[in-house]
Amino acid sequence: MVTSPVIEMKGISKAFGPNKVLNGVDFDLRAGEIHALMGENGAGKSTLMKILTGIYHRDAGIIHVKGKKSQYKSAKEAEAGGISVIHQELNMIPYLTVAENMFLGKELTRGKTGILKTKEMNVKTAEYLKRLGVEIDPEAEAGSLSVGQQQMVEIARAVAANSDILIMDEPTAALTDREIDALFIVIDGLRRQGVGIVYISHRMEEIFTMCDRITVLRDGQSIGTRETDATDFEEIVKMMVGRELGERFPARTGTPGEDKFRVEGLTSEGRFENINFSVRSGEILGVAGLMGAGRTEIMDTIFGKKPIKSGSIFIDGKKMKIRHPHDAIKAGIGYITEDRKDEGLVLGLSVRENMVLTNLKRFSGSGVMNPKKETDFVDNMIQKLKLKTSGREQTVKSLSGGNQQKVVIGKWLGIDPQVLILDEPTRGVDVGAKKEIYNIMNELTKKGVAIIMVSSELPEILGMSDRVMVVHEGKVTTILDREEADQEKIMQAATGGNSREEN
Incomplete structure (x- = not known):
């Protein structure tokens, strides 16, 4: 039975200066349905939802919410009208507790005294999180949580609002498989209660x-x-990109050479121990494991972000002394971190400024920047990466998530890396941009670059890796060749089964 729309948007248009980002868009949502809103990065999905919730004002079009013509003036007003949003970018205040974040702007107080009912807020927060199958200390500082844990708190906060319309923008991007399964149970329950859900995802x-x-x-x-x-998958992809995309993962045709990069006995106290692996020239080593297994901590230590207790790192057989990221960059190691917003980019700077940050010496002489070298490199990267931008001087914060990721990649290509670490390289990236990133990885391996790719997406691990290393509780449990790797073997090793030492 088809119900009447709880949201109806017709002819919605929006421009920022000369850039028209929405042009006559139609969208509707029914009560008790989950309606996916899809498109490449920059297609206008988030802008459309920001117009619905009063963050942006539309230039043209009509919006009806629950049968009434609407134009919210703010997100708070939209929430009062029964619309809650789980944003892709986390909005946690790091120095407040989990419970304080949960009740931010809706604090429980004793009468008109303003005194907080802290104990009651802690109890209710624990209850909301338990509904999602998550145990997080309500009194913990939000900044101490992992990205995935913060995302679960955001989701719990939106669910707790008892809204009848819920907008979820990439809600699972930072979650483990177990957390995703728990979230799906909650979402299905909300659908059965008649909640209409707009679901934005690239998965x-x-x-x-x-x-x-x-x-x-x-x-x-x-x-x-x-x-x-x-x-089906093929039709939706064609609608998104305007062409046939072909296979999701490009073929791995090259033959890896000799060991380019090697780690022996790498240990970081309290994080991981006795890590041994190698990556050959022109090889992609996929790194799999559950959230909290230690994958990112290993990469941070290799790059000099975290201290080494013991162990050695070799490039081309030469032992490297890496105590700081400067040492890693000098050695030819690039690192695309999983958190592009805080660690990969300076959001207020331009595309050009971000792309040259890692290798200013390349674009300068006697301490003075060479504008031609700089602009030639950046323009080449914009073209090579198919970056959707108004130009090299556009601020990075105004780009879509996928295009921001391409700027990070361009930045590290500027050092001509021998070893490139990619931690969740396609998180929050649309299917077309994913394929472009995979093609870039293939091109780099053809030039002999050794790539380490950390990913929580098993299809990506299996589709792009020449070998797969699995990490569990700070230890390498197995390393599988491409031919023998499958989802069952990887998950068995990721949960502690089938462990073997690798040297």
């Missing part, structure tokens, strides 16, 4: 598992809406 498997309908935007325009059970 096709999730879309086809959870969603009732799919609406696709491309270049700020509505391309179409499909019933999920009446379409």
